[in-house]
Amino acid sequence: MTLLKEHDLGTPARSSDAVVTIEVDGMPVTVPAGSSVMRAAALAGIDVPKLCATDSLEAFGSCRLCLVEIDGVRGTPASCTTPAAEGMRVSTQTPRLEKLRRGVMELYISDHPLDCLTCAANGDCELQDMAGAVGLRDVRYGYAGDNHLDAAKDETNPYFTFDPAKCIVCSRCVRACEETQGTFALTIEGRGFGSKVSPSGTNFFDSECVSCGACVQVCPTATLEEKSVISLGVPRRSVLTTCAYCGVGCSFKVELRGDEVVRMVPYKDGGANEGHSCVKGRFAWGYATHKDRVLSPMIRESIDQEWREVSWDEAIAYAATRLKAIQERYGVGAIGGITSSRCTDEEVFVVQKMVRAAFGNNNVDTCARVCHSPTGYGLKQTFGTSAGTQDFRSVDQADVIVVIGANPTDAHPVFASRMKRRLRNGAKLVVIDPRRIDLVRTPHVEASYHLQLQPGTNVAVMNAIAHVVVTEGLVDEAYVAERCEDDSFATWAAFVARPENSPEALAPNTGVPAGELRAAARLYAGGPNAAIYYGLGVTEHSQGSTMVMAMANLAMATGNVGREGVGVNPLRGQNNVQGSCDMGSFPHEFPGYRHVSDDGVRAIFEDAWGRALDNEPGLRIPNMFDAAVEGTFRGMFVQGEDVAQSDPNTKHVKAALAALDLLIVQDLFLNETAAFAHVFFPGTSFLEKDGTFINAERRINRVRPVMRPRNGKHEWQIVCELSTALGYAMHYDSTSQIMDEIAGTTPTFSGVSFDLLDKVGSVQWPCNEKAPLGTPVMHIGSFVRGKGHFVETPFVPTEERTNRRFPLILTTGRILSQYNVGAQTRRTENVRWHGEDVLEIHAFDAEERGITDGNWVTVASRVGETSLRARVSDRMPQGVVYTTFHFPESGANVVTTEHSDWATNCPEYKVTAVEVRARTREPLGGAAGADSHEGAATDVLVGR
Ligand code: SF4
Ligand code: SF4
Ligand code: SF4
Numbered sequence: 014m015t016l017l018k019e020h021d022l023g024t025p026a027r028s029s030d031a032v033v034t035i036e037v038d039g040m041p042v043t044v045p046a047g048s049s050v051m052r053a054a055a056l057a058g059i060d061v062p063k064l065c066a067t068d069s070l071e072a073f074g075s076c077r078l079c080l081v082e083i084d085g086v087r088g089t090p091a092s093c094t095t096p097a098a099e100g101m102r103v104s105t106q107t108p109r110l111e112k113l114r115r116g117v118m119e120l121y122i123s124d125h126p127l128d129c130l131t132c133a134a135n136g137d138c139e140l141q142d143m144a145g146a147v148g149l150r151d152v153r154y155g156y157a158g159d160n161h162l163d164a165a166k167d168e169t170n171p172y173f174t175f176d177p178a179k180c181i182v183c184s185r186c187v188r189a190c191e192e193t194q195g196t197f198a199l200t201i202e203g204r205g206f207g208s209k210v211s212p213s214g215t216n217f218f219d220s221e222c223v224s225c226g227a228c229v230q231v232c233p234t235a236t237l238e239e240k241s242v243i244s245l246g247v248p249r250r251s252v253l254t255t256c257a258y259c260g261v262g263c264s265f266k267v268e269l270r271g272d273e274v275v276r277m278v279p280y281k282d283g284g285a286n287e288g289h290s291c292v293k294g295r296f297a298w299g300y301a302t303h304k305d306r307v308l309s310p311m312i313r314e315s316i317d318q319e320w321r322e323v324s325w326d327e328a329i330a331y332a333a334t335r336l337k338a339i340q341e342r343y344g345v346g347a348i349g350g351i352t353s354s355r356c357t358d359e360e361v362f363v364v365q366k367m368v369r370a371a372f373g374n375n376n377v378d379t380c381a382r383v384c385h386s387p388t389g390y391g392l393k394q395t396f397g398t399s400a401g402t403q404d405f406r407s408v409d410q411a412d413v414i415v416v417i418g419a420n421p422t423d424a425h426p427v428f429a430s431r432m433k434r435r436l437r438n439g440a441k442l443v444v445i446d447p448r449r450i451d452l453v454r455t456p457h458v459e460a461s462y463h464l465q466l467q468p469g470t471n472v473a474v475m476n477a478i479a480h481v482v483v484t485e486g487l488v489d490e491a492y493v494a495e496r497c498e499d500d501s502f503a504t505w506a507a508f509v510a511r512p513e514n515s516p517e518a519l520a521p522n523t524g525v526p527a528g529e530l531r532a533a534a535r536l537y538a539g540g541p542n543a544a545i546y547y548g549l550g551v552t553e554h555s556q557g558s559t560m561v562m563a564m565a566n567l568a569m570a571t572g573n574v575g576r577e578g579v580g581v582n583p584l585r586g587q588n589n590v591q592g593s594c595d596m597g598s599f600p601h602e603f604p605g606y607r608h609v610s611d612d613g614v615r616a617i618f619e620d621a622w623g624r625a626l627d628n629e630p631g632l633r634i635p636n637m638f639d640a641a642v643e644g645t646f647r648g649m650f651v652q653g654e655d656v657a658q659s660d661p662n663t664k665h666v667k668a669a670l671a672a673l674d675l676l677i678v679q680d681l682f683l684n685e686t687a688a689f690a691h692v693f694f695p696g697t698s699f700l701e702k703d704g705t706f707i708n709a710e711r712r713i714n715r716v717r718p719v720m721r722p723r724n725g726k727h728e729w730q731i732v733c734e735l736s737t738a739l740g741y742a743m744h745y746d747s748t749s750q751i752m753d754e755i756a757g758t759t760p761t762f763s764g765v766s767f768d769l770l771d772k773v774g775s776v777q778w779p780c781n782e783k784a785p786l787g788t789p790v791m792h793i794g795s796f797v798r799g800k801g802h803f804v805e806t807p808f809v810p811t812e813e814r815t816n817r818r819f820p821l822i823l824t825t826g827r828i829l830s831q832y833n834v835g836a837q838t839r840r841t842e843n844v845r846w847h848g849e850d851v852l853e854i855h856a857f858d859a860e861e862r863g864i865t866d867g868n869w870v871t872v873a874s875r876v877g878e879t880s881l882r883a884r885v886s887d888r889m890p891q892g893v894v895y896t897t898f899h900f901p902e903s904g905a906n907v908v909t910t911e912h913s914d915w916a917t918n919c920p921e922y923k924v925t926a927v928e929v930r931a932r933t934r935e936p937l938g939g940a941a942g943a944d945s946h947e948g949a950a951t952d953v954l955v956g957r
């Protein structure tokens with residue numbers, strides 16, 4: 014159990030090597046120089062009354078409640094805005110101060126509704142607390158004067174209300190929106206008595222507000238209040254856990270009343286989020302109790318039959334019997350499994366163990382195959398380890414930030430807020446993306462350069478940047494000489510220096526003006542601290558792995574790896590995509606990225622598991638689908654993934670699933686994939702799970718259950734029972750035992766245990782004898798592989814070609830309010846912001862096709878077509894269209910092709926040649942099938 018309310022120290026921490034010692038009410042206290050008197054007092058255990066101050070925001074000094082007396086100082090300074098100075102003697106409680114504070118409180122209360130007993134915040138209101146703290150007994154001004162008590166409520170936001178009658182205009186909300194979130198949606202309008210908080214002259218829903226909840230969290234009254242608190246009451250207890258949406262991995266307090274979740278509050282000491290959140294983690298948790306959840310196991314003989322609810326024993330026995338029958342008939346390799354990046358490390362670990370030890374093969378893969386597998390490959394080749402180099406905090410030290418193929422404000426919002434803060438404080442920004450993402454221009458942030466490249470030309474752009482670095486003498490020679498391989502550097506440098514890799518030579522492919530590219534390259538190389546952050550716009554290409562290596566080359570050549578403020582950082586998509594990869598979900602690797610053919614490594618697992626293990630890599634997901642269509646692969650266990658919606662070329666995926674003799678789906682909902690399943694194991698939501706997630710910065714966070722599994726069993730228990738029924742007994746008493754097994758077999762995790770995580774909060778792997786509290790920044794001093802390895806990265810255009818018939822390029826991405834296939838967020842009020850996928854199209858391309866904003870259009874590629882509404886958007890360059898894939902109705906993957914990364918098979922979601930046609934009327938049933946539209950001759954290289 015976590016404390017419901019964390020101690021608010023009033024003003025933010027200061028980091029300084031210098032310290033000062035002061036005396037507060039006779040208590041000595043030593044604090045870093047620059048700390049406020051208020052914070053020093055709080056650290057000494059003396060909370061000075063306050064209203065406008067809170068320790069997540071810079072001091073503002075408006076409420077005048079925190080006055081103190083300081084020996085030798087005239088008047089009564091505000092303790093929140095007064096820095097502690099060596100030798101200060103401060104008094105916080107004197108008759109004069111008490112009188113002044115009561116006077117301030119009287120003014121506030123005289124213009125405040127006196128409905129404390131029925132107010133939703135009763136017991137959770139700082140105004141109420143402060144009235145008590147200052148000893149208010151009377152309000153001399155009465156309540157009849159001018160007031161704001163009739164101000165109308167704004168209930169437009171689905172998750173919180175704004176009741177201006179209760180507002181004390183402390184401005185915390187406005188500052189939270191600016192400082193913490195970086196959206197600047199709120200202002201204080203008017204002056205003096207007439208001043209009021211306003212979502213920029215409109216209501217919250219129609220404003221720029223992104224519903225992150227930061228303002229609600231800091232509001233000291235019930236003015237901004239969660240609707241769930243209003244309807245359910247103030248929570249009484251809390252449990253600390255981790256958000257189950259994106260790879261930022263925010264820590265939350267789940268606050269409950271009895272067994273009912275009332276709200277999720279971001280945790281101040283959360284290593285990844287430090288008290289901030291986004292709309293998904295903060296508010297979109299209602300899916301966990303949605304009526305669509307399936308809670309009983311179900312089976313059926315064939316997919317044209319109705320589902321039959323059965324007991325757990327029957328479902329598990331049925332699945333095991335059919336899996337065994339397939340293996341007897343078609344061989345050991347005829348079955349396999351897919352692990353989920355939404356599940357915990359422990360749940361993933363047992364699935365890959367079941368596949369290797371009970372199925373007897375290495376046919377296990379994970380959805381990371383379709384997102385960040387090139388990251389694993391590329392960073393391992395160059396640096397020696399398959400993960401990002403930095404912690405999120407490191408961005409505070411960056412001078413130049415390069416964002417490539419990522420849209421952090423939508424996909425990694427809490428990290429984006431941190432990044433924007435750094436940019437407001439002076440760091441420079443380069444965005445490399447075909448689309449004008451929000452970061453390019455957002456309040457008080459403007460990219461120095463937006464290299465609006467043609468989709469599919471990442472590698473060309475990166476080679477051109479490297480060309481500038483090498484040919485203009487911008488290489489960090491000393492760093493390269495000390496930290497990197499001489500030979501591979503020399504080969505690479507000669508390669509990128511070739512004239513064909515110059516910005517001028519590549520501009521016709523990339524569409525990026527050479528002058529701009531040269532300037533951006535100089536900015537990056539000049540740092541002094543330059544950091545690269547990238548997303549799926551890098552990896553989901555036929556050259557995804559090449560591009561990851563190209564970025565790593567550039568970072569090494571400019572000396573930008575191995576300290577704070579630099580690095581190459583994948584912004585991992587799903588909550589536990591890092592963990593699912595770490596846990597041995599790939600068909601060629603055991604946990605910790607060790608190859609299955611390595612006899613020494615295999616011996617570790619054979620000893621631990623008591624089974625001989627296969628030394629041949631198994632099938633990847635696309636190979637499983639191909640083999641299913643061919644008839645050699647017949648049974649599949651899919652843990653918490655909706656491959657029928659998320660994987661490319663839906664027609665092919667569905668054909669593969671339909672060809673299986675047995676498909677077992679473990680999920681919360683009957684998703685698109687379950688339509689092809691014979692066994693359905695109901696899964697558990699994150700509120701029921703007990704284990705760990707690993708975020709994009711390798712941070713291992715605890716996931717703690719707030720309720721028992723609603724389906725009656727934990728997912729790891731189900732997998733253990735299935736394995737046992739298959740003849741390989743697997744049993745754990747608890748998930749901490751699973752983590753102990755991970756630690757015992759995997760050197761990078763050898764120091765990890767639930768005890769450690771409970772004690773220190775979270776650690777970043779490697780966590781072992783050398784680094785008992787983890788490793789925030791990697792490759793300090795030397796690379797994990799020893800010397801940094803450069804790889805030549807020739808630009809090879811994708812085989813996906815535009816032509817007369819498919820003249821546009823479709824690229825895909827995410828939006829803030831929805832998540833991945835939308836299974837969770839579509840079952841929340843988030844649909845109010847984004848109720849359907851739309852196609853963003855440039856005005857010229859739209860006009861040429863007779864399309865206006867809001868029209869239904871058909872998008873056709875060589876493999877299929879779908880229908881959705883058009884949004885004419887100046888974010889798009891001409892020739893490129895964009896959509897999200899959150900809704901099965903529009904099924905963007907009906908049109909994506911099977912082109913994939915040469916090294917990892919990661920699908921090329923980001924480049925599909927399409928044509929867009931206006932529809933005369935709305936389609937009847939969403940995605941309109943998957944007809945072949947083989948193009949005519951005269952294909953054009955993408956990027957020309
Ligand atoms: S809404 Fe809340 S936080 Fe904002 S000014 Fe009013 S009382 Fe302060
Ligand atoms: S919810 Fe977030 S974005 Fe919206 S007004 Fe509050 S702080 Fe700003
Ligand atoms: S940023 Fe990601 S982890 Fe954090 S609250 Fe939002 S969805 Fe959850």
Ligand code: FES
Pocket residue numbers: 062063064065066073074075076077078079080091092093094
């Ligand atoms: S808390 Fe210091 S002036 Fe408001």
